[in-house]
Structures are given as structure tokens and as C-alpha cells.
Amino acid sequence: MTQDLVTDADGRLIIDVRGPRFGAAITATVLAVALIVQGPVGVGLVAWQWLMFTIATFAGLAWSPYGMLFRRIKRRFDLGPPPATEPEGPPRFAQLCGFLVTSIALAAFALGAVTAAWVAVGVVLALSLLLAVTGICIGCELYLVGRRLAARRGGGA
Amino acid sequence: MEPIMVRALVVVGLVVAVLLVGWLWRRRDGTVRETAADVRLADDHLAAVGLDLRDAEAGAILLGSPTCTPCDTVKDVLGDIAQERQGFRWVYADAGEHLGMAEEHRVLRVPTLFVVARDGRILARSSGVPRHDDLRRVLDHDLDSAA
Numbered sequence: 001m002t003q004d005l006v007t008d009a010d011g012r013l014i015i016d017v018r019g020p021r022f023g024a025a026i027t028a029t030v031l032a033v034a035l036i037v038q039g040p041v042g043v044g045l046v047a048w049q050w051l052m053f054t055i056a057t058f059a060g061l062a063w064s065p066y067g068m069l070f071r072r073i074k075r076r077f078d079l080g081p082p083p084a085t086e087p088e089g090p091p092r093f094a095q096l097c098g099f100l101v102t103s104i105a106l107a108a109f110a111l112g113a114v115t116a117a118w119v120a121v122g123v124v125l126a127l128s129l130l131l132a133v134t135g136i137c138i139g140c141e142l143y144l145v146g147r148r149l150a151a152r153r154g155g156g157a
Numbered sequence: 158m159e160p161i162m163v164r165a166l167v168v169v170g171l172v173v174a175v176l177l178v179g180w181l182w183r184r185r186d187g188t189v190r191e192t193a194a195d196v197r198l199a200d201d202h203l204a205a206v207g208l209d210l211r212d213a214e215a216g217a218i219l220l221g222s223p224t225c226t227p228c229d230t231v232k233d234v235l236g237d238i239a240q241e242r243q244g245f246r247w248v249y250a251d252a253g254e255h256l257g258m259a260e261e262h263r264v265l266r267v268p269t270l271f272v273v274a275r276d277g278r279i280l281a282r283s284s285g286v287p288r289h290d291d292l293r294r295v296l297d298h299d300l301d302s303a304a
Binding site: 017032035036037038086087089090093122125126129130133134136137140141143144147148151 | 161164165167168171172174175176178179182183222223224225226227228229252253256259260264265266267268
């Protein structure tokens with residue numbers, strides 16, 4: 001499944017920009033259904049989405065199940081060459097954000113804080129929707145905040 | 158009303174709100190704002206990012222991050238402008254390595270672009286991907302007023 005992947009001169013994975021947006025659309029659909037049905041099925045869907053984020057974050061986007069599905073659809077329906085490509089870094093960071101917030105949601109479910117858990121799911125839903133429709137770069141918005149906090153914690157500025 | 162209907166409506170409301178925010182965001186993104194006040198980039202900030210304007214007419218500093226896709230698009234735009242104009246110099250700098258500058262000029266996100274005159278005066282700034290014509294307009298305006 002990974003034989004048609006492209007890397008740049010530094011060996012970084014280069015991906016089709018449509019891939020992350022396709023994945024974000026599936027993520028948004030899964031989480032929207034989860035929010036509506038709730039109950040054990042809803043929690044199960046959140047757990048499934050957490051697993052997707054975990055694989056994409058730690059194994060890399062080459063192993064992301066939604067990414068594999070996208071490549072399959074691309075071949076089957078001959079969607080043509082990518083309109084643009086990008087390194088996997090930024091979308092992988094977005095997957096990490098999704099992983100962190102869905103982890104919080106699952107922890108909240110385990111602790112019985114059901115409302116807090118669904119609010120966290122709503123946050124991930126909103127961000128993946130935003131990515132699917134605008135292609136916005138979430139890592140770009142958080143980068144300076146993160147660096148500032150790190151500098152403060154390190155005692156320097 | 159059934160609770161499931163209420164939740165469905167909440168989700169629909171969320172979708173509408175996100176689409177609205179996304180639309181507003183895209184409209185705002187990349188706007189080149191000319192700075193009216195006499196705001197300058199400190200010489201040590203210019204030196205820190207390595208922008209040498211001594212034999213230039215104008216320049217630009219792009220603050221970015223390692224995982225920033227739109228930054229690459231802005232680099233392409235700046236490359237185009239530099240090809241058109243002999244006296245235009247630009248540099249890329251990691252915003253996280255220049256937090257003092259980012260803090261002083263209230264840089265909240267990457268990519269942020271500063272267009273500067275040769276004396277370090279900030280002519281314009283933008284966040285997101287600026288349009289070629291907006292940058293050309295700023296540079297033309299500056300060179301006219303300097304002549």
C-alpha cells in the first residue's frame with residue numbers, strides 16, 4: 001500500500017494536498033455521527049477516530065488508514081495528479097492535535113465526565129471541518145504560542 | 158423534542174458556525190496592511206535575521222515555522238517579486254527563533270510578512286499568503302514617495 005509514496009531530497013514524505021482534506025472530511029463525518037447518536041456507539045466511534053489519529057501521528061501519514069483509502073479512491077476513479085504537494089509535517093502535526101484532544105475526550109468518558117468529553121469531541125469536529133473546507137494550517141496558528149510557552153518555561157525569552 | 162434531534166441541531170449549528178468562520182478567515186487571510194505610523198524594525202532585529210538593505214531599495218522579512226505549508230507559497234511570491242525588482246531583498250526566518258521581534262511587533266501567527274524600507278521603516282505587513290499585486294502596490298508607492 002505504500003509503494004506509490006514520494007519523498008523529497010531530505011527523505012521527507014511528500015503528499016497530495018487533497019489527502020488531508022479528504023481525511024478531515026471523513027473525521028468530521030465520523031465525529032458528527034458520534035455526537036448525534038452518543039451512547040456506547042458514539043463513544044465507540046470516538047475511540048475509532050482516536051485510533052486513526054494514533055496511527056497517523058506515530059506511524060506517519062503513509063500508514064494513515066484514511067490516507068490509504070484516499071490513494072485507493074484516487075487510483076480507482078483516476079482523480080489525476082495532485083494540484084499541489086506538501087511535506088507531511090504540518091498535517092501530521094494536525095493529527096497529533098486530534099490525537100491529544102480525543103485522548104482527553106476518552107479520559108473524560110472513563111472518568112464519567114460525559115459532557116466535558118462531548119465538548120472535546122465537538123472541538124475536534126470543528127477543527128477537522130475547518131480543515132476540510134478551508135485547508136487552514138492549524139500548526140501555523142499554534143506555533144508561536146507553543147514556542148512562547150516553551151521559552152517561558154525554559155526561563156529565557 | 159427528542160434529545161437526538163436536539164443533538165442533531167447542535168451539530169448542524171456547529172457546521173454552519175465553522176463554515177462562517179472559515180469564510181471570514183479566508184477573506185481576511187493575506188491582507189497587506191500598510192502601516193501609517195513610523196514603526197521601525199530595530200537594527201539588531203534586522204541583523205539577527207540577516208537582512209542587509211545597504212544596497213537595496215526595499216526588503217521583506219518572512220517569519221515562518223518548520224511545519225508551515227503557506228510559508229512556502231509566500232516564499233514563491235517573494236521570489237517572483239525579487240526577480241522583477243533589482244533592489245528588493247528578502248529573508249526567511251523562523252519566528253520561534255526570533256521571539257523578541259515577534260513579541261515587539263505582536264506577531265501572532267505564521268506566515269507573517271514585514272515589508273521594510275531601506276532605513277528599516279515598516280511599510281506594510283501581512284499574515285497568511287499575500288497577493289503579488291498588493292506587494293507591488295506597496296513597493297511602487299514607497300519608491301514614488303522616496304523619489
